Amino acid sequence: MGSTSTKIKLRTSDQKVFEVEKAVAVQSQTIKYIYENGCPDSVIHVHSVSGDILSKILDYCKKHVNSAAGKEDISPEELYEWDANFVKVDQNTLFDLILAANCLKIESLLDLTCQTVANMIKGKRPEEIRTTFNIKNDYTIEAEEAVRRENKWAFDMLGGVGTMVIEELADDTMSKCVTNAKSRVCVIAANQIVMMRSISKLANKKSIDVYKQPQNPTTPRIKESVKQINVGTGFIELFFHFKCKM
Amino acid sequence: MEITSILPEECLCLIISLTSPEDACRSAMISHAFRSVANRYEVWEKFLPSDYRSIISGSSSSSLLSLGKKDVYFHLCFHPILIQNGTKSFQLEKKSGKKCYMMGARALSIIPEGTPAHWIWTSLQESRFPETAELKQVWWLNMRGEIETKILSSDTNYAVYFVFKLRKEHTTGFTQRTVGLHVHVDKIGLREVRMVSLDPLRDEPRYIRERGDGWMEIEMGAFFNNCGDDGSVEFSVWEAHTNYVKRGLIIEGIELRPKDSAS
Numbered sequence: 001m002g003s004t005s006t007k008i009k010l011r012t013s014d015q016k017v018f019e020v021e022k023a024v025a026v027q028s029q030t031i032k033y034i035y036e037n038g039c040p041d042s043v044i045h046v047h048s049v050s051g052d053i054l055s056k057i058l059d060y061c062k063k064h065v066n067s068a069a070g071k072e073d074i075s076p077e078e079l080y081e082w083d084a085n086f087v088k089v090d091q092n093t094l095f096d097l098i099l100a101a102n103c104l105k106i107e108s109l110l111d112l113t114c115q116t117v118a119n120m121i122k123g124k125r126p127e128e129i130r131t132t133f134n135i136k137n138d139y140t141i142e143a144e145e146a147v148r149r150e151n152k153w154a155f156d157m158l159g160g161v162g163t164m165v166i167e168e169l170a171d172d173t174m175s176k177c178v179t180n181a182k183s184r185v186c187v188i189a190a191n192q193i194v195m196m197r198s199i200s201k202l203a204n205k206k207s208i209d210v211y212k213q214p215q216n217p218t219t220p221r222i223k224e225s226v227k228q229i230n231v232g233t234g235f236i237e238l239f240f241h242f243k244c245k246m
Numbered sequence: 247m248e249i250t251s252i253l254p255e256e257c258l259c260l261i262i263s264l265t266s267p268e269d270a271c272r273s274a275m276i277s278h279a280f281r282s283v284a285n286r287y288e289v290w291e292k293f294l295p296s297d298y299r300s301i302i303s304g305s306s307s308s309s310l311l312s313l314g315k316k317d318v319y320f321h322l323c324f325h326p327i328l329i330q331n332g333t334k335s336f337q338l339e340k341k342s343g344k345k346c347y348m349m350g351a352r353a354l355s356i357i358p359e360g361t362p363a364h365w366i367w368t369s370l371q372e373s374r375f376p377e378t379a380e381l382k383q384v385w386w387l388n389m390r391g392e393i394e395t396k397i398l399s400s401d402t403n404y405a406v407y408f409v410f411k412l413r414k415e416h417t418t419g420f421t422q423r424t425v426g427l428h429v430h431v432d433k434i435g436l437r438e439v440r441m442v443s444l445d446p447l448r449d450e451p452r453y454i455r456e457r458g459d460g461w462m463e464i465e466m467g468a469f470f471n472n473c474g475d476d477g478s479v480e481f482s483v484w485e486a487h488t489n490y491v492k493r494g495l496i497i498e499g500i501e502l503r504p505k506d507s508a509s
Contacts, residue, residue: 095252102257111264114257117249118264126275133249138277147281151271155340 008035009043016051017043020058023069027061029105049100053093057100060086060109087116091133250279258283263292267319268341290315293343295399298322301336305329319343332376339504344399346503348409351379354391354500358384372460373498380413381495387425390482391500395431396474398502405468405505406481409461409498412445417494420445425485429467433477438467444495461498468505 006022008031025044026032034044046054066072067079074082087094094113101110121129130137139147250258262270262283270289274281283289294315295301302310302318307327310318319338326335326348333353337346351367356379358364364384367377381387398404406429412420424441442464446452454464466481481500485492 091249095249098253098257102254110257110260114261115264117261121261121273122265122269124269126272129273129276135248135250135277135280139275144275147274151274155268155271 010054011043011045012049012051012054013047014051016054018051018054018058020062021065024058024061024065027065027106028057029107031104046104048103050096053096053100056086056093056097057104057106057109061106064108083112087113250277250283255283255286256288259286259288262286263289266341267293267343285316287315290319294319294322295338295343295345301329302327305336306332326374328375335374335499342399342402342504344402344504345397346501347393347397348374348499348501349391349393350375350377350499351497352377354379354389354497356497357388357390368496370496374459375499379497381493381497383491383493385489385491386486387492387495388482388484388486389497390480390484392478392480393502394474394478395471395476398471398474399504400471400473402471403468403505404471404479404502406466406479407463407501407503408466408483409457409463409501410444411460411462411496411498413494413496415494417445419490419492420495422447423485423488423490425483427464427466428480428482428484429469430480430482431469431476431478432480434469436467436469438469440466463501466500 007019008022008025010018010020010025010031012018022035026035031044031046038044049057063072063074063079063082067074087097089097094116098110098113098117101113120132124132127137129135137144253261258280262273262280265273270284270293274284298318299311302308305327306329307325310321310327313321320340322336322338323340324337326337326346328334329336330353333350335348335350338344339346350373352375356365362382364382366380366382368380369376370378408427420443422443424443427440427442429438430436442453443450444454444464446454454462457463466483469479479502
């Protein structure tokens, strides 16, 4: 009992059986608990994990156990590199790893995989993050504006994020907009008349470039000279390439 | 199926807490599901320093603890709270959540002490502290203070700032003359001295900055706080080489905050 070559059997959701060293398996707090509180010879069911994912996870656990025990000659930098390569997988696999690490309670793996996702979010604008993860924007324009206002005071988050309905802006705000520079603004005008009035006010300033956002958000923006913009009905997004602090 | 329907909220909370306060605020704009995660207390608890509860309960603003964690975070970013009987203040640096401390004049050792002919205690509206020290007249300038590295945020580059102003009238001894600003961390062998003028002429290099809260500041030195086991940081403002008289200096305090962040 307690010998280092004790093996534990694990059965996955797709009925694959893995026999692993106890030291490796108990990296999972869940497996450790089940093993210590159950019959040591029986097979432990890991219902929510598939064979492919468990195989990867066991690779991770083995690498870390061996490195900590000195069984493998690997420097901290090399282990860090190995971890970085370990998470170079497609999104679905990454999410499966997170789910499994969460359910099996393997803290270091959960941190590693979640940090990987966090790094895909850091410094990005919401629309970029939506593209990365194929998330639908379920905000109405008003709701999005309200959420931005909710957080704007914290971080001055005007730039390129969200929209402001131009008809709400008074004339003097518009000119203040242009003279005080801070971050990029996207403007949606509710109708043609308001839009043209706004554009003509802003277009007098030489430093403004006006970009028209095509309906398809993945198509790059087209720079337009203000005089040539053909305003259709409904909403058009114009990204004003100037800086504005509200 | 996208990320918010695949991963449970506890995992999403962990992910957002591994970004930054700014990213967390921005992520609320992604979708309703993200907004719900971004406002969770688990996220903001991670951004707050681990000892924030004991710091707040020992301050004059202990009622802050009844607020939601995100509100506590931003309150501490924008409103320094008074600790240790109103002699020091504490706040957080917005982008990183790192700790900032200011030692008020009452927390510093100003020599000569207790001599109203030289220094007087005043209450100024623009000060965050109940009392500031105002220099009436000295020949030698000597004030010092210290702080334990263990109360600072670990793994952070800190800079030390002297926060002061000069009275508009009856101020002498600071133009065309320098004072010594010292920062000393014994355990890591750091000893920085800067000789600067607190009242530079127009054509002199200007290291003094306006803070935006009615005070001026000048950087005294900087050091890297590793795990907070480097003992104490000592700092002093010192001018005792000459015999010319000095008047008119008003001391708000000495602030430590992460380097490269504006106050």
